[in-house]
Amino acid sequence: MNPADLGLPVDVPSTALFTDHYELTMLQAALANGTAERRSVFEVFTRRLPEGRRYGVVAGTGRVLDAVENFRFDGAVLEFLRERAIVDMRTLDWLASYRFSGDIWGYPEGEVYFPGSPVLRVEGSFAECVLLETVILSILNHDSAIAAAASRMASAAGDRPLIEMGARRTHELAAVAASRAAYVGGFTSTSDLAAGFRYGIPTVGTSAHAFTLVHDSERDAFTAQVASLGSGTTLLVDTYDVAEAVRTAVEVAGTDLGAVRIDSGDLLLVAHRVRQQLDELGATRTRIVVTSDLDEYAIASLAAAPVDAYGVGTQLVTGSGHPTCSMVYKLVARAASADPKAPLVPVAKKSSGGKTSVGGRKWAARRRDAEGVAEAEVVGTGPVPAALAGSQLLVQLVKAGEVVAREPLEAARDRHRAARAGLPLSATQLSRGEAVIPTETPS
The missing domain is CATH 3.20.140.10 (nicotinate phosphoribosyltransferase)
Known part of the structure; x- marks a missing residue:
C-alpha cells in the first residue's frame, strides 16, 4: 500500500x-x-x-x-x-x-x-x-476522540448537515485523519481536499473574507464568484454589513442563490434576520450556513434558528475539549x-x-x-x-x-x-x- x-x-x-x-x-x-x-x-x-x-x-x-x-x-x-x-x-x-x-x-x-x-x-x-502498542493507541485515541465529538454534534444538529472545516486548526496529517473520523461520526462533508482524495469524503468550499476584501466592492466580489461558480454558490455575507450584503447577493445571483454563509456575530439573531430578509427578497430557497467556532452546545442552541447547515472547525478537530480517549x-x-x-x-x-x-x-x-x-x-x-x-x-x-x-x-x-x-x-x-x-x- x-x-x-x-x-x-x-x-x-x-x-x-x-x-x-x-x-x-x-x-x-x-x-x-x-x-x-x-x-x-x-x-x-x-x-x-x-x-x-x-x-x-x-x-x-x-x-x-x-x-x-x-x-x-x-x-x-x-x-x-x-x-x-x-x-x-x-x-x-x-x-x-x-x-x-x-x-x-x-x-x-x-x-x-x-x-x-x-x-x-x-x-x-x-x-x-x-x-504495535504505540501506533495503535495513537490512531485509536485520536480518531475516536474526534468521532465522539462529531457524534455529539451530529445529534445536536439533527437532520441538518455538518461540514468539517478544521484543517487549518491542527497538524496537516492529523487534519486528514480528523476528517475521516468526523465522517464516521456523522459529518457529511469536509473542506480538506486530502481527505476527499484519500477517503472519498465529499468536499465543499467557496470563498473566504479575503476574496471579498481583494475586490473594490462587495458587489464586485459577489459578481466574480457567481460568474465563476454559478448562482447556486454560497456567498459569505458578514465581511461588512450583513443586511446590505444579503441584498446585494440576491441582486447579483438572483432568487436562485444557493446559500449565504454567516461567520460572526450573534448567530441566532442574525440567522433569523437573514431568513426574513431572504424571504422578503423572494429567495425563499436560499439556504443559510453558519460557522464561527461552533461546538455541540452552540449547535444545540441554534436548533430553533432558520439554519440549514453548520461548518465546524477548531472544536471538532480538538475533540471538543477531549482530544484523547485515554x-x-x-x-x-x-x-x-x-x-x-x-x-x-x-x-x-x-x-x-x-x-x-x-x-x-x-x-x-x-x-x-x-x-x-x-x-x-x-x-x-x-x-x-x-x-x-x-x-x-x-x-x-x-x-x-x-x-x-x-x-x-x-x-x-x-x-x-x-x-x-x-x-x-x-x-x-x-x-x-x-x-x-x-x-x-x-x-
Missing part, C-alpha cells in the same frame, strides 16, 4: 517508527531471556469516558489495519536504529524480517463503546504484539511458557491509583431490552452466556497476519448511526452525566 494512503508523506516508507523507544528495548530484553515468543493477548480499552460523555465511538480501525500492514523495518529504518545504538544486532536481525502474523479482533469501526469495553484485542507472540493497551494474558501449546494465564496490573486492569482474554456483548434498546455492556472472560451469544461485539479484523475485514468508510458511518440509535435517548443529552449504560462483568 502507498504510504500516502495512510495520510503519510510519500517519503515515509513504513509505520515502524511510529512507536516509542521502550517498545524496542523491551523486545531486545525479551529476545535475550526467551520470553519474546510467548503467546500473548493484549487489549485496548479505557477505564473511563471523558468527563460528561455518555458513550464513546470507535474510529480509526481502518487506519489501524493499514498501519499494521505497513509496520516494516526497511533498510533506512534499521540503519537509523543501528546508528543510534537503540537495539543490538540480534534485535536488528529480528526486526528486519518483522511481519505481524497474529490475530486481531475488535469492535467494528463506528460502533459505540463504554468503560472496560475491549475495543481491540491483539494476539500473537509477545514480541510481535508489543511493537485508551490503553495492556497485556491481559500470556502463555505459561514458550511452548506453543502452553495454556494462557490471565495477568493484570494491580497497582493503586485507579490504574488497575482485569486479566484474561475477554468477550463483549450488548444486552438489550424487549424493545431493542441497549441496557448494559457485558464484558467477560468465561463462556459467553447463551442469551448473549448473538449479541457479541468483537469481529475478527486480522487472521494469521492477513487483514480480513476491510470495508468502505460508508459502512462505518452507517454502523455508527445505527449504534447510536440503539442507545437510550439520554445518550444524546449534552448535560454532564455518566455512561448511558453500565458495564457489567458476569461472576
Whole structure:
C-alpha cells in the first residue's frame, strides 16, 4: 500500500517508527531471556469516558489495519536504529524480517463503546504484539476522540448537515485523519481536499473574507464568484454589513442563490434576520450556513434558528475539549511458557491509583431490552452466556497476519448511526452525566 494512503508523506516508507523507544528495548530484553515468543493477548480499552460523555465511538480501525500492514523495518529504518545504538544486532536481525502474523479482533469501526469495553484485542507472540502498542493507541485515541465529538454534534444538529472545516486548526496529517473520523461520526462533508482524495469524503468550499476584501466592492466580489461558480454558490455575507450584503447577493445571483454563509456575530439573531430578509427578497430557497467556532452546545442552541447547515472547525478537530480517549493497551494474558501449546494465564496490573486492569482474554456483548434498546455492556472472560451469544461485539479484523475485514468508510458511518440509535435517548443529552449504560462483568 502507498504510504500516502495512510495520510503519510510519500517519503515515509513504513509505520515502524511510529512507536516509542521502550517498545524496542523491551523486545531486545525479551529476545535475550526467551520470553519474546510467548503467546500473548493484549487489549485496548479505557477505564473511563471523558468527563460528561455518555458513550464513546470507535474510529480509526481502518487506519489501524493499514498501519499494521505497513509496520516494516526497511533498510533506512534499521540503519537509523543501528546508528543510534537503540537495539543490538540480534534485535536488528529480528526486526528486519518483522511481519505481524497474529490475530486481531475488535469492535467494528463506528460502533459505540463504554468503560472496560475491549475495543481491540491483539494476539500473537509477545514480541510481535508489543511493537504495535504505540501506533495503535495513537490512531485509536485520536480518531475516536474526534468521532465522539462529531457524534455529539451530529445529534445536536439533527437532520441538518455538518461540514468539517478544521484543517487549518491542527497538524496537516492529523487534519486528514480528523476528517475521516468526523465522517464516521456523522459529518457529511469536509473542506480538506486530502481527505476527499484519500477517503472519498465529499468536499465543499467557496470563498473566504479575503476574496471579498481583494475586490473594490462587495458587489464586485459577489459578481466574480457567481460568474465563476454559478448562482447556486454560497456567498459569505458578514465581511461588512450583513443586511446590505444579503441584498446585494440576491441582486447579483438572483432568487436562485444557493446559500449565504454567516461567520460572526450573534448567530441566532442574525440567522433569523437573514431568513426574513431572504424571504422578503423572494429567495425563499436560499439556504443559510453558519460557522464561527461552533461546538455541540452552540449547535444545540441554534436548533430553533432558520439554519440549514453548520461548518465546524477548531472544536471538532480538538475533540471538543477531549482530544484523547485515554485508551490503553495492556497485556491481559500470556502463555505459561514458550511452548506453543502452553495454556494462557490471565495477568493484570494491580497497582493503586485507579490504574488497575482485569486479566484474561475477554468477550463483549450488548444486552438489550424487549424493545431493542441497549441496557448494559457485558464484558467477560468465561463462556459467553447463551442469551448473549448473538449479541457479541468483537469481529475478527486480522487472521494469521492477513487483514480480513476491510470495508468502505460508508459502512462505518452507517454502523455508527445505527449504534447510536440503539442507545437510550439520554445518550444524546449534552448535560454532564455518566455512561448511558453500565458495564457489567458476569461472576
